[in-house]
Amino acid sequence: MYMSFFDKMKASIGIGAAKVDTKLEKDSYKQGEMVKGNVFVLGGNTQQEINGLYIHVMTQVLREQDDRKYLDDVTLYKIKVSDAFVIEKGKEKVIPFSLQLPYETPITIGDVSVWMKTEMDVTFALDPKDNDYINVFENETVSSFLKAIESLGFYLNKVKNVPFKRSKTGVFQEFEYKPKGGPFQRSLDEVEIGFVADAQSVDLFIEVDRKARGLSGFLESAAGMDESKIRVQYKHFQKESVETAKQELMDILSRYSR
Template sequence: MSLFKKMLASVGIGSAQVDARMEEDSFVPGDLVKGEVHITGGDVAQDIDEIYMYVITHYEREHQDKKVKEECTLLKYRLSERISLAPKEHVVLPFSFTLPYETPLTMGRQPVYLRTGLDIKNALDPGDSDFIEVRPHPLMSKVLDAIQSIGFQLYKVDCEHNRRLGRVYPFVQEFEFRPVGPLRSRIEELEAIFFLGADGLEILLEVDKRARGFLGVLEEAFNLDERYVRFRLDNADLSRSTSEIAHHIERLILSQIR
C-alpha cells in the first residue's frame, strides 16, 4: 500500500497541498505583500526541495500578424529551501515581499496573480494561484484624473510588448484616451505610459494629431502625426491640486499640436 500511495502522490493524488493566505488582496505598486503559506502533508512523507511564490501577469505580442498572450514573471520569491513533510503534517510559513513598482494595474481585464508552488522531485508539483487587485499609485491617480478633467475619456488599458520602452520587463502598460472635449477636432488619441519608482513617477504622453488637409494625411501615413512628451512628478507633488497638474498637462499637449 505504501508503494501504491507513493505512485499516486507522484501524479498528484494524495500529495501535499499548498494554500497561500494573504493579509490583503488589494495593493498599489510598491506595497508590502504579507501573509502565510499553509502546507498540508499528503498520504505519504515527501521531501520538498523548494517553496516559492511568483507574481505573474500577461501581455500581448504581435506574432505573424496575430496577437498572442505571453506570461511574464514579475517576481520570484523563495520562502524556504528543502523541508521534509510527514503524512498529514501541517506547516505554516510566513512571507513578506515588496510588489514591484512596475506591476501593471488590474484595470480592464489585466490579470495579476500570485502563484505558490512546492518543488517535489519525481512528482507533479502542487500549486495555488490567487488573483490580486493592483490599484493606481496616488501619483498615477492624480495624472489619470487630471487628463480626464481636461476633456479626455479613458477607453482602453492593456499591456503590450515593447522592448524599446519596456525597462525591467518586455512590455509597457498603455492607457489610451479619446478626446470628448474642446480638443476632439485636433487630437485623435492620447496615450499615457507610467514609469513608477520609489521617488516618483515619470509619464510619457503620445499625442496622436487628427489629420488635417493634404499635409495632415501625409503625416498620418508616415506616423509623423504622433508627438511625444515626457514629464515627471515627485512624491512632493502629491500635495499639488489635480487642477494644477491638469493645467500643466494641457500646456504640454497644446505645445505638441500647434
Template sequence: MFKKLLASIGVGGAKIDTRLDNPRLRPGEVLSGHVLVQGGNADQDIEKIELVLMTEAEQEAGDHEARGAIALGVIRVAERFTIRAGETRQLPFQLQLPAETPVNALPHYGRALPVWIHTDLAIAAAVDANDRDLLEIHPTAQIATLLAAFEQLGWPLYSTDVEVGTARVGNVMSTLGCYQEFELKPRGGNFRIQEIELTFIPYGHDTHVLVEVDSRFGGDGYLVLQMGADFASRDWVAELRQRLAL
C-alpha cells in the same frame, strides 16, 4: 482554495493553500501572507515552494499580437523539506511588489488585466503543482492624479494593457521586461487628436511619464512629464491644457 498534491506513492497526497493578508494594494507595497501545507496520509518530500508575481502581456506574433503570462518577480518561501502525514505547516512570506507592477483596479472598457500570485512547487517523485491567487492593484497617487486631470479635460481612461519589451522616458527605462500603457479617448470625440497613451515609469522618488499623442492627420507627438515630490501641489489640468492644447 486548497490544491491537492500527488503523493509519490500514489495515495493521500498533501494539500497546499496560499493565503494573502492584503490582496488589494499598490505598486511598491508589501504583500504578506502564508502558505499553508497540510500533510496527507503519507509523508511527502517537497523540493521547494516559490511564489511568482505574474501578469499577462501582449507580444507581436507574426501579423497579430498574442497575450501570454509573464513573470514580474519571485521569492523562495521554502527550501527542501518533508511534510509528514497529518502535519500542518504555515510558511509566512513577504513580497515587495515592484514599483512598475501593472495597475488593474481602474474602470475602463478594455479587457480585464489579471495580476496574480502563482504558487510553484517542486515535488520529489511526483507531478509538480501550482496555485493561482488574484491581486487587485490600485494606482499610485501619481497615476491617479494624472488620470484625474485628463478626465477633467474630457479624456477618460478607455483601456490599459501590458506590452512585452522596454519603455523609455527620457533617460529612464522600464526594468521588468514589460510595461503598461494607459489608453485615453476623448469624451464626445476630438477633431484633432484620436487618442492619448500614457506610460508611467517610477524612478527613485519621481515618476516619469511618456505622453503619446495620436493625431488624426499624422505627425504623432510625444511629451515627457516628470512628477516629483511636489506633484500633488501642481495644477495638472492647467499644465496639460497648455502643453497639449487640450
C-alpha cells in the same frame, strides 16, 4: 517511515500529494505596497521532500507574432519563501511571508488581472500551485495624472499590458484615451499614457496622435509624422495634485497638438 512504491508513484502524478494554499492579509493593494500572508502546506498520503517554495507576482501581456495577437502569463517579481523541507503525511506547515509589490505592477482595470502564484518545487512530481487574484490600485502620482486627463475631456478607451525592456518588470501598461469634448476634441485623435516607476520617481510617457487635417495632414499621418512621444519624470515627494497634473498635461498636449 518509508514511502511505498505505489505511494511514490501516486504522489508523482498528484494523487494524494502535498497541497499548497496561500492566504493573504487582504486582497487589495496599491502599487509598491507590502503584501503579507501565510503559505499553508498540507501533507498528502505520504511523506514528500519539497525542494523550495516560491511566490510569483503575475500578470498577462499582449504579444504579437506572425500577425497573431495573444496573451502571455509573465512574472513581474519572484521571491523564495522557503528552502528545502520535508512535509510529513497529513501534517500541516505554515510559512509566513512578505513581499513588496513592484511600483510598476499594472492597475487591475478593464481586462487587466494580477495574481500571486504560489509554487512548490517537488522533484519528479507535478509542482503544486495556488493562484490568488488581487486588486491593484494606482499610487498618488499615477492617480493624479489619470484623473487629470479625464478632466481635460478624454475618456479611457482601452488598457493593455505590453512587453517593455525599459521597465524593471519588463511590462508596460498603456492607457489609451480619446477626446469626447474639451479643448483637444478637434485637434487630437487619441493620447496614450503609461508609467515606469520605482521607489524614488515616476516616469510619465505620453504619445500624442494628432488628427489629419487636409492633404498635408493626410501625408503626415501616412508617414507616421502625426505622432509625438514625450517622457517626463516626477519625484514621489513632489506630490503631484490633480490640478498641477492637469496644467502640466495641458501644456504638453497644447504644444504637440498644433
